[in-house]
Amino acid sequence: MTKQTVQHRVERLIRPEIRALSAYNVPPATGMVKLDAMENPYSWPDAVKQAWLDKLAQVEINRYPEPQAQAVKDGLRRVMGIDAEFELLLGNGSDEIIQILAMAIAGEGSCVLAPEPSFVMYRMIATFCRIDYVGVPLDSRFDLDLAAMLAVIDARQPELIFLSQPNNPTGNLFSIEKIRRIAEASTGLVVVDEAYTAFTDTDSLHLLKDYDNVLIMRTLSKVGLAGLRLGLLVGRPEWLGELEKLRLPYNINVLTQASAVFALENFELLQQQTQRLRTDRAELLQALQALPGLQVWPSEANFLLVRIIEKPVIEVHEGLKQAGVLVKKLDGAHPSLAGCLRVNISTPPENALLLDALQPLLA
Template identity: 45%
Template sequence: MTPDLPSLMARVVRQDIQGLHAYAVQPSAGFVKLDTMENPYPLPEALQQALGERLGRVAINRYPAERTEDLKAALAQFAGLPEGCALTLGNGSDEIITMLSLACAVPGAVFMSPLPSFVMYGLSAALQGVRFVGVPLAADFELDERAMLAAIAEHRPSLLYLSYPNNPTGNLWDDAVVDRLIAAMGEAGGLVVMDEAYQPFAARDSMARLAAHPHVLVMRTMSKFGLAGVRIGYLMGRSALIAEIDKLRPPFNVSVLNAEAALFALEHADEYARQAAEIRAQRQRLYEALLAMHGVHPWPSEANMILARVPDAAAAFAGIKSRGVLVKNVSALHPSLANCLRLTVGTPDETTRLIDALRASL
């Protein structure tokens, strides 16, 4: 007898999975796309041609092997990996978060993060059956040090994620507070994951913390660097710890084409640095324009997006979209984000269109 599909799903698919919503991606064809914090700049034509020719010579009939090791070595050099540390690769940061969740899902484990922050921290914990504790940020989205320290002492988390700069708020937290949280996690016997997805646009990073503390990991991605379509994330930490996490990496999780494209990008890091500098300049221009708009409150950002509170986020989002620009309405992600839009920084022309569309929509 062939079972009916609803009954079959009810029996074999976990109930908590059935209650989840899939990650939603807004259709973007025909829009100025400023909703997912991508680098808006393509490679110059000469580099596009050189990359295409290079990818055409890749042996796609073979499984990835040594080339991913070459990529790891190149990333280690690019990031300035400290002595005694290693790195592992993921299909974007999302896969690395999954690997961390799998590795640290011991019975009774707790994962922790400030909130609002990157949604995948809590989702990945839930998928592994691990309790997740979110600690609300203080005013202006700063870390609530007292609440964080109390939560660490009470729950003794195995993992503390610190998005640095934070998504979706864009800010770098107070370094002294971050260092005290790292010390508290050391006393609690847990790991601190410094998520530096937006490092190309930030004034500070955590490489010194990585060198100084064996319980600190640094996670980065090449997506904001300019390779969102290539899907390369990497995690750095003490060699013995990375070796354990690397056991959970799916075989051949980074394709030969992705690895080759990433190596090509690292060989032309000066072009991506130039692009990042232009994005930082447009970020400042957008911030100043937002400050001048009546009823709009933007927060200073160290990322490639700006969080701004508007009088009516739903109406502003619809008005901006009707004018051909796509942004992200984050109002529903957390109570502290009520009436907030997350605005990705684009090219000069895209920034002009965003400013005009938002001003007309207020």
């Protein structure tokens, strides 16, 4: 078959909206200071690592995983204080949970609503599933534009609304009163995505008691287990029982299950690391605010949103890369992110490397 014929078939078979997409871009990072993906930079002490490896050695890799991953769910309930009246659904990262939710509501004329800028996968997965997506711009303080959100709810009654709390990539918390108003007005599901909950004092689990259309989504990625791919959805059994039918069998593999159980038994270690990052976030914020030509927003997550005011952001992004520091360029992703970069909070030496690399680029 010639190359041309293959291309012809691709164009005939693959939906135009899929061909128009760009694949989720993960730049090569070997040897770089990696400040672009909201990972926890800390590893485990050798003794803990060895105890983990001992557990993994007992895993029966020739067997399918325990389908419900019950021990993982028990551990999550314990560390997160999840009430017995609510059910849990586990995903291969919370990305997979977004996909499960989208598949559950996809149908003629169905609609997903999210504020913008926010997590890009809400829009992407809606597109994958042929669901209309409505993005409502955040207000000038990056809070929810309640009137605009309510107007879309009134006009479209979206089946699914995603609210990232705190929000990625702006780092702030939305007003809880506005979230409540949205939950009250919506006849669809409101998913509060608490991917960054470990880095803030607030917590939305209490909303589950007040609203029967709210679900809470979390992940272990940001607290130090990004490599595991484990996300969870918490909510009323009536919802989760339906969503469970869309979960692929054995989506949580044996190595993830054993590692997650182990990590949840040692959760204090991850909490200490998170606490450290929160302390260092305050220092990095201050240090960045002291640099000329930068606008930096306070953050309730493990990253900071930074706007380069006096230099072309592409030059600064490229200059950082040349200096071995990888950060996320957000410029171009949304009008309100013009000139913006997103930088991870990391270890003090890596935060210092960022500052050292950034300073001459701003001069």
